Amino acid sequence: MPERIMFTMGDIASAEGALSAGCKYFGGYPITPATEIAEWMALRMPQVGGSFVQYEDEIASITSVIGASWTGVKSMTATSGPGVSLMLEAIGLAVMTETPLVLVNIMRGGPSTGQPTRGQQGDIMQAKWGSHGDYQIIALTPASVQEMFDQTVQAFNLSERYRVPVFVLADETVGHMRERLVIPDEKDLKLEYRKLAAGDPADFLPFKPDEDLIPPMALLGSKYQFYATGLTHDERGYPTDKEDVQLELVARLNNKILHNADKIIDLERFMLDDAKIAVVAYGTPSRSARKAIKEAREAGIKAGMLRLKTVWPFPEDALADLASEVKHIIVAEQNFGQVYYMVKAAAAPTPIHLMAKPAGMPQLPHEILDKIKEIDSL
Amino acid sequence: MNLVSRYEIRIGGFGGQGVVTMAVVLGETLSLIEKKFVVQTQSYGPEARGGASKSEIVVGDVEIDYPKVMEPDVFIVLSRAAYLAYIKGLKENGILIIDEDLVEIEGDLPDGVKVYKVPATRIAEQEVGNKQATNVVMLGVLCAITKIVTNEGLQQRIEERWPRFKESNLKALELGLKAGEAALVGQ
Incomplete structure (x- = not known):
């Protein structure tokens, strides 16, 4: 699609960024102040041949996103603090199974239900430490409508490259303000896609990393048979209680992000x-x-x-x-x-x-x- | 409009009067047609109808840093609750536009504020035949009084935005322009 110009809100810019990045699955549960993302996706997903599903709650939403991602589809959800609280267990599962996904959190007043229509930035530590165990995620903090678009595209690229959940953390003001948005021609966007498994299925090890610490991903429904679990697993994906496997896995999940911090971090x-x-x-x-x-x-x-x-x-x-x-x-x-x-x-x-x-x-x-x-x- | 770094507009009313839509149409016109830098924000409670609601526009010829209104140059107000909640901060020598059937001036105003009284809701109801057009009447009033936006720009945006309802909205805009010009003469 050629360049388009809109005067629109941050939430919608984020949804458009996801679509431009090739997102074809949105699973979610609407919540103020992120509702407009779900609304826009419900309208737009059928137009681009993707799927929008509204679930019974946030737990179902995020686990559906994990499942969709394993079929090879770029997938996302959008919510606010109370919804993220419910999603955190599954965020840990996504980290452990190295599932690319994007979670947009339009941050509102907290703790608890707080102030739904008022903004805050109270979920910075939650994004990093909300699920249990030692892990790294990536979190981006846009400050304008254009950045809601640009950084949602970037979020997809980073999640695909590092096989990790990526948060877009925007305060309510950024989510709900309207500004001019330039959606670039799709030819001008640089999009990334996860490394895929290759070679003989008989020799395939689903969690054997390359030198960059990231394992190529086999997709559900492909010729590869594999097992993905939240339990500590070896390169075959099989659960184990061995100490050396635990140490190696946790180090790799952290280091695949930390060793690339200078390539990920964006500052002005x-x-x-x-x-x-x-x-x-x-x-x-x-x-x-x-x-x-x-x-x-x-x-x-x-x-x-x-x-x-x-x-x-x-x-x-x-x-x-x-x-x-x-x-x-x-x-x-x-x-x-x-x-x-x-x-x-x-x-x-x-x-x-x-x-x-x-x-x-x-x-x-x-x-x-x-x-x-x-x-x-x- | 001369070159300006920052011009702030606040619109207040109760939920359902179209104060957010009014700001969005104004923002679309200023941004997409008149090529200004614009940020539009709003603030409202959890209610779907009623409650004090406000929407804001910051417009300029340079990039807007802080996105919300701090000291409005113009305050357009359509309900008493919004008047009481949001009158504070109106700039000295600023412009206050009220729907005269719904709002009375209460308390002291900052020095030099010019007050324009327009029966926008009455015009929408009786002359356009639709109370929902009140916000478009007020866009016409704003255009006539402040010249911050052009009539042609608003007409174009209304035609693009509401093809099915363009006739009644263009009529509301024109009646608003006339009412705004009459209020200017009355000053």
């Missing part, structure tokens, strides 16, 4: 080159920070921003570098402090100042400007 440096004070932000607060920094510069204060477009794997090296460039770091996030702890661990001993706001309105530009001025006067 804004006015940082001579900055003495850096704001670290993502999603809607990063847009407040951008305004505050421009105004701080007009007032002669050397401020800049490191905007995180990827929060998992966490950009530790970039934060350590930032800590050596600037005198102070402000973390502004729409929660009570989550990325803050990661920044503290990576950037110590540079002073880190938290601007926490676990509520629907993000930190306002003038509030961030006031904080920059306060720190500048120290």
